[in-house]
Amino acid sequence: MIPVAFEYQRATSVDDAIAKLAASGGGKFIAGGHSLVPLMKLRLSEPAQLIDIARIPGLSGIRASGGRIAIGATTTHYEIAASPLLRDQCPMMAEAATEIGDPQVRNRGTIGGSIAHADPAADFPAVVLALDADIVLKGPTGARTVKASAFFRGFYDVDLGAGELITAIQFAPVKSAGYAKLRQRASHYAVVGVAAALEVSGGVIRSARVGLTGATTHAVRLTSLEAALAGKRADAVAAACAGAANDVADVNADLHASADYRKAMIPVFARRAVERALAR
Amino acid sequence: MVPIAITVNGKLRKAHVEPRTLLVHFLREHLNLTGTHVGCDTSQCGACTVLVDGRSAKSCTLFAVQADGSEVTTVEGLAPEGQLHPVQQGFWEEHGLQCGYCTPGMIMSAVNLLKDNPAPSESQIREGIAGNLCRCTGYQHIVTAIQHAARHSGKAAR
Ligand SMILES: Cc1cc2nc3c(=O)[nH]c(=O)nc-3n(C[C@H](O)[C@H](O)[C@H](O)COP(=O)(O)OP(=O)(O)OC[C@H]3O[C@@H](n4cnc5c(N)ncnc54)[C@H](O)[C@@H]3O)c2cc1C
Ligand code: FES
Ligand code: FES
Numbered sequence: 001m002i003p004v005a006f007e008y009q010r011a012t013s014v015d016d017a018i019a020k021l022a023a024s025g026g027g028k029f030i031a032g033g034h035s036l037v038p039l040m041k042l043r044l045s046e047p048a049q050l051i052d053i054a055r056i057p058g059l060s061g062i063r064a065s066g067g068r069i070a071i072g073a074t075t076t077h078y079e080i081a082a083s084p085l086l087r088d089q090c091p092m093m094a095e096a097a098t099e100i101g102d103p104q105v106r107n108r109g110t111i112g113g114s115i116a117h118a119d120p121a122a123d124f125p126a127v128v129l130a131l132d133a134d135i136v137l138k139g140p141t142g143a144r145t146v147k148a149s150a151f152f153r154g155f156y157d158v159d160l161g162a163g164e165l166i167t168a169i170q171f172a173p174v175k176s177a178g179y180a181k182l183r184q185r186a187s188h189y190a191v192v193g194v195a196a197a198l199e200v201s202g203g204v205i206r207s208a209r210v211g212l213t214g215a216t217t218h219a220v221r222l223t224s225l226e227a228a229l230a231g232k233r234a235d236a237v238a239a240a241c242a243g244a245a246n247d248v249a250d251v252n253a254d255l256h257a258s259a260d261y262r263k264a265m266i267p268v269f270a271r272r273a274v275e276r277a278l279a280r
Numbered sequence: 281m282v283p284i285a286i287t288v289n290g291k292l293r294k295a296h297v298e299p300r301t302l303l304v305h306f307l308r309e310h311l312n313l314t315g316t317h318v319g320c321d322t323s324q325c326g327a328c329t330v331l332v333d334g335r336s337a338k339s340c341t342l343f344a345v346q347a348d349g350s351e352v353t354t355v356e357g358l359a360p361e362g363q364l365h366p367v368q369q370g371f372w373e374e375h376g377l378q379c380g381y382c383t384p385g386m387i388m389s390a391v392n393l394l395k396d397n398p399a400p401s402e403s404q405i406r407e408g409i410a411g412n413l414c415r416c417t418g419y420q421h422i423v424t425a426i427q428h429a430a431r432h433s434g435k436a437a438r
Contacts, residue, residue, distance in 0.1 A: 001321055008282060008299035008345045030346070037341045038323050040300075050299070052346060078335070102411025103392060104326060107335040108342070186324065188410070 003040035010052045014138055014167060017053050021163050022140050024049040029165060031074050031113040034105055054110075059167065062086060069173050070136075073112025073166045081106060090173035091280060092195060096127045099181060101188050112166040115151070118158045118218060120252065121189035125152055125219030127179060129211030130195035133171035139164035155217040176200045178276025180269045181214070184256050190214035191257045192265040194222075194244075196273040198229070205229050205237075205278075210244075210270065215251050215262050223247070225270060237274050244270040284348040288313070289357025297344050304328045304339035307354060315355040315384045319413070326412030329385035330354050336392035338411070355384035358391065366433035367391055367426065376425030378416035386412050390426045399430055 007024075011017030021027050027049035030036055039045040053059060053074060060074040062083050069090060071080065080086060080097035087094045100106055100114075100123050114124045115135060128135070128148040135146045140163050151159050160166070174197040181193035195211040208229040213219040224247045228240040245251075245266035251259040281296040288311060295310055307313045307330070319327030321340050328340040331353040358365035364372060367390045377383045386409060393400060393408030400408060405426045406419070414422060 002302075003300045005298065005300055008343070010348075033343070033346060034323070034341060037343070041321070050343075054346065102326070103389060103408060104329055104336045104338045104411040105323075107332075107392075108337055 001041040001043075003037075004043060004046045006040075006047055007049045008052065009049065011056055013056055014059065014165060017051050017056060017165055018138060018140055018163060020051045021049075021165075024051065027051055029053050029116075032076065032109040033113075034101075034109040035113060035117040035119065053165065060110075064089070064173075067172060068170055070168045070170045071111055072168050074110045075112075077101075077106035077109045077111070077114075078103075080111060086173075089175065090131070090171075090177065091175070092130070092177035092179050092197065092277070093127060093173075095276075096123045096179040096193075096195065099123060099179070099183065099188065111169055115169065116158065116160055116166055118152055118156055119189070120155065120217055120219075121184070121191070121193075121214045122219075123179070123181065123190055123193055123213060126190075126193050126195040126211035126213035128169055128171070129219055129221050130177060130197040130209045131171040131174060132197075132209055133169050135166060136168040136170060137161075137164045138167050143167075145170075149221055152218040152220070157218065174198070176277045176280050178273045178278075178280065180272035180276060182257075182265050182269055192262055192269050194266070194269045194273040196229075196270070196277045198274065198277045200278065203233055205232050205274075208274070210273070212248065212266065212270075215245075215248060215266060217250070217252070220248070222270070229274065234275075234278050237278070238271055241267045241271040241274060243267070282345060284344055286344070286347050286349070287351045289353060299343060299345050301344045302340055303330070303332075303337075303342045303344045303347050303352070306344035307339060307352070313354050313356050317381060317384055319381065319385075324413065325382070325385070326389060326409075327382055327385040329388040329412065331388060331392065334395070336389050336411075353388075355387055358387070365391070367394065367429040369432065370425040370427075370429035371422075374421055374425040374428050376417070376422045382412060382414040382416075386414065386422055390429065393426070394430055400426070402427070 028047040030050045060072040177197035181190040193213040199206045210222040253259040317327040319325035323341040
């Protein structure tokens with residue numbers, strides 16, 4: 001399958017990428033290309049220009065400073081999965097990356113591309129919601145930061161202005177955090193995926209943040225489950241998770257799973273994610 | 281048309297291509313390296329897997345321009361003419377193929393796996409080839425072929 005013809009330019013810096021896109025008229029950034037290229041081959045996306053950001057110096061990499069971790073936008077899923085820093089300080093992030101697609105997809109796909117594209121079944125959106133991450137953006141009018149909880153707005157709809165580039169994802173690492181997903185047998189996208197980040201002391205969950213993907217038009221926080229988990233010990237987690245799907249409306253249905261099935265799986269994978277978090 | 285320069289199997293190849301040329305088409309049609317196959321053309325089957333800068337990639341899901349300046353290894357470049365790479369030898373010894381359509385991609389994924397993990401468990405091998413589909417073998421002989429390769433070379437990966 002051959003996409004519609006387009007022009008291609010490689011950006012040398014973040015500012016260069018933003019300037020090139022602004023000048024392009026109908027252009028798009030390309031990072032790993034593992035959402036965009038398939039869409040272009042199907043001619044569901046027909047950008048007139050591609051601005052390649054994959055090799056912009058400094059835009060990839062995982063850095064810790066001041067108690068926070070910043071992951072550059074063009075960091076690949078493979079690099080996240082293999083990162084000793086993340087495996088140690090925020091294992092859920094590495095765990096979720098390991099579960100994306102297959103090795104070839106992880107070698108090319110990037111976290112910035114995944115967040116920008118916001119496939120309803122993508123894994124990272126749930127993870128960045130549970131980490132209460134900041135999405136760092138830069139565009140023609142300057143830089144800004146958006147909370148993950150405000151970034152995902154609807155079906156493939158995110159708070160990303162025309163010509164804006166995601167430069168990094170920043171968060172305070174959480175050790176007691178886990179990701180659990182029911183994966184599509186072929187693509188490994190999430191049919192239902194739950195990310196749980198807990199604050200635990202003395203065997204008691206003091207507070208919880210839970211992100212859900214795969215089940216609705218876009219990834220969301222499960223706020224009533226978060227409230228139900230607060231103050232609970234491990235033996236009360238199953239009961240708290242039983243109602244995990246209660247405030248989830250309009251559950252997706254497709255050839256992979258009916259809405260009822262997804263709804264039934266939300267509590268199951270919520271419990272697994274929380275138990276995984278507690279085991280850390 | 282844009283100029284590209286890609287080192288393919290150790291040899292610098294310069295060409296002018298349309299930006300929409302997929303890497304797999306560049307390899308097969310411009311360079312006549314037909315070892316890399318197109319199976320699904322939809323990023324799922326892995327028959328088109330090559331190494332780009334040492335890591336496995338589905339060359340049907342990459343424009344050749346994206347690989348400009350990179351090093352690409354295809355199944356033809358794994359071993360010198362007339363010799364077999366340990367992974368190829370493993371597929372030979374353990375009958376890791378039937379029709380052979382998936383084989384070049386399987387081999388490249390196995391090379392990627394053994395580079396990261398020279399002594400993988402059976403389940404790690406199965407995860408390592410999760411991006412490659414085989415319609416013939418049922419995977420069992422592919423797994424034993426990769427086990428053979430791991431046993432017979434500490435230097436299987438490159
Ligand atoms: C076979 C297969 C299986 C997959 N399985 C999974 C899975 O199990 N789970 C999962 O989560 N994903 C899965 N994916 C998707 C994969 O993770 C993609 O890599 C990811 O969704 C997009 O990242 P990318 O870097 O490839 O983005 P691209 O395809 O390059 O870009 C996607 C979109 O984001 C925009 N964009 C890219 N980077 C930026 C940026 N920094 N700032 C602003 N906009 C940007 C582009 O303009 C484009 O519109 C799968 C993909 C394939 C092909
Ligand atoms: S031909 Fe590339 S993944 Fe099937
Ligand atoms: S040997 Fe025929 S597809 Fe694998």
